[in-house]
Amino acid sequence: MDLRLDQLRHTYTAPDLAARTVLDIETWQVPSGDQVLLRGISGSGKTTLLNVLAGLLRPTAGTVWLGERSLYALSEVERDRLRAATIGYVFQMHHLVPTLSALENVEMPLVFGRSVPGHQRRARALEVLDRVGLVNYARYRPVQLSTGQRLRVAVARALASGPMLVLADEPTAALDMASAHMVMDLLQEECRERGATLIVASHDPSMNARFSHVVDLSNGVLVEAGA
Secondary structure (H helix, E strand, O other), rough: OOOOEEEEEEEEEOOOEEEEEEEEEEEEEEEEEEEEEOOOOOOOOHHHHHHHHHHOOOOOEEEEOOOOHHHHHHHHHHHHHHHHHHEEOOOOOOOOOOOOHHHHHHHHHHHHHHOOOOHHHHHHHHHHHOOOOOOOOOOHHHHHHHHHHHHHHHHHHHOOOOOOEEEOOOOOOOOOOOHHHHHHHHHHHHHHHHEEEEEOOOOOHHHHHHEEEEEEEEEOOEOOOOO
């Protein structure tokens, strides 16, 4: 899925505090199927940018194009449906539903997005749990899982519906080296197989070798690495 930003700005304001602009992007385009590493120090705005791209945070100004659709010209309901069907998001803090099992958490986007027929949802959820090494933990609730296991469930949830845009916010931060390699291999292979666009936000220098397209976010501005 092609992604394009035009004149994008986002400013945070709070009572009695000066406004702070965290995104100031004139234009940025990511071709369909591209895999991008988004680098930046903590607090640089990486999570804000991913939330904007996911349709979760309306920017102060500017346009986000997903294919031919202007994301924030859609109603909230339309945006929710689009996100469920076409966007997978690995949140930095996981955001699993605590009352649901790992399997039920992974099935959730399949129910809302309706991208997988009802009779195939359980099998698809088990398939992606197996790919992250957690099929034997399908009935466990998040509280019964380690931090790294919860993150892997979040990865499985993000990939379950076969999204055409996958966003991942520090997806290896809580993982040991072996699990980090497994998760990144899975994210990149799944996206490559489907021609999906992948954007990974990370300040981990070991990520650099995995991506040919690297951009740095500094002072709200995106700069292509090597430009």
